[in-house]
Amino acid sequence: MSFDFKDKVAVITGGATGIGAATVETLCELGGRVAVLDRNREKDQELMEELTGKGYAVSFHFCEVADEASVQTATAAAAREHGGIHVLVHCAGIQRYGDVLDTSVEVWRETLGVHLDGCFYAVRSALPHILAAGGGSIVIVGSVQTVTAVAGSAAYVTAKHALAGLTRSIALDFAKKNVRANCVMPGAIDTPMLQWAANLAPDPEAVLQGCARAHALGRIGRPQEVARAIAFLASDWSSFITGAMLAVDGGMLVPTGGMGFQESGTGAVAKR
Numbered sequence: 008m009s010f011d012f013k014d015k016v017a018v019i020t021g022g023a024t025g026i027g028a029a030t031v032e033t034l035c036e037l038g039g040r041v042a043v044l045d046r047n048r049e050k051d052q053e054l055m056e057e058l059t060g061k062g063y064a065v066s067f068h069f070c071e072v073a074d075e076a077s078v079q080t081a082t083a084a085a086a087r088e089h090g091g092i093h094v095l096v097h098c099a100g101i102q103r104y105g106d107v108l109d110t111s112v113e114v115w116r117e118t119l120g121v122h123l124d125g126c127f128y129a130v131r132s133a134l135p136h137i138l139a140a141g142g143g144s145i146v147i148v149g150s151v152q153t154v155t156a157v158a159g160s161a162a163y164v165t166a167k168h169a170l171a172g173l174t175r176s177i178a179l180d181f182a183k184k185n186v187r188a189n190c191v192m193p194g195a196i197d198t199p200m201l202q203w204a205a206n207l208a209p210d211p212e213a214v215l216q217g218c219a220r221a222h223a224l225g226r227i228g229r230p231q232e233v234a235r236a237i238a239f240l241a242s243d244w245s246s247f248i249t250g251a252m253l254a255v256d257g258g259m260l261v262p263t264g265g266m267g268f269q270e271s272g273t274g275a276v277a278k279r
């Protein structure tokens with residue numbers, strides 16, 4: 008068994024930028040044929056030109072993941088173009104802030120629409136093709152906020168938590184049909200989403216430095232570092248892993264009470 012995607016087709020939602028784009032490139036490098044489902048035509052055009060220029064088999068299908076018909080149409084086009092689907096990565100996402108009182112119903116629905124409904128639609132659209140191919144792998148991009156919470160992010164945290172339930176349900180319901188489903192949980196990763204979030208603050212650099220300090224490794228992650236974990240879970244090399252939640256977080260979830268507590272609490276006492 009080799010760690011490659013030769014003879015495999017992967018569909019990646021949110022593949023135009025950030026973690027999704029890094030995953031598209033990684034799976035291409037590993038020999039896969041890749042279909043990108045995204046709503047960002049401009050960024051996707053740039054990525055397509057770069058990757059087709061390198062000779063990779065990659066296609067773009069405009070898709071609004073919160074719209075079931077759009078996801079179905081784009082997935083069907085991807086399957087037609089590449090002759091089937093073996094891997095689905097759901098990476099499309101947006102960041103929205105607010106507690107339950109100041110999150111509008113519109114923002115609540117938008118956030119859950121992209122992360123959770125979008126994942127449900129993507130899986131429902133791709134799974135029949137994966138089953139027809141004899142099985143495959145589904146990787147859902149959660150977050151450290153799949154198992155913890157950041158203040159003032161009620162809709163995002165709720166959506167990311169829900170993805171754990173969806174991952175485990177798919178894993179159980181389709182295990183006997185040779186379909187695996189796993190979730191990666193990134194820490195703070197250097198992508199347009201993180202830059203956008205930092206730019207909301209008066210001092211974006213201070214936000215990014217705070218993010219870096221929150222990881223045991225003391226830095227923000229790179230999109231490629233998440234893409235490699237996704238590639239592993241999407242590949243046959245993870246053949247006995249299903250229903251798992253894999254943190255790709257530079258140790259962010261490890262310290263009791265967070266890194267601040269290590270520096271000022273009993274962790275600091277023990278170091279004296």
Ligand SMILES: NC(=O)c1ccc[n+]([C@@H]2O[C@H](COP(=O)([O-])OP(=O)(O)OC[C@H]3O[C@@H](n4cnc5c(N)ncnc54)[C@H](O)[C@@H]3O)[C@@H](O)[C@H]2O)c1
Binds near residue numbers: 026197199
């Ligand atoms: N960057 C981080 O620090 C971080 C941390 C944890 C989890 N994540 C998750 O990783 C995933 C990718 O995020 P990223 O940081 O690469 O962000 P990003 O903004 O660079 O990429 C998100 C992609 O999703 C696409 N997208 C958004 N809404 C869409 C919609 N309705 N329909 C179709 N496409 C849509 C965007 O066009 C974009 O290409 C998200 O699910 C995000 O929640 C990111």
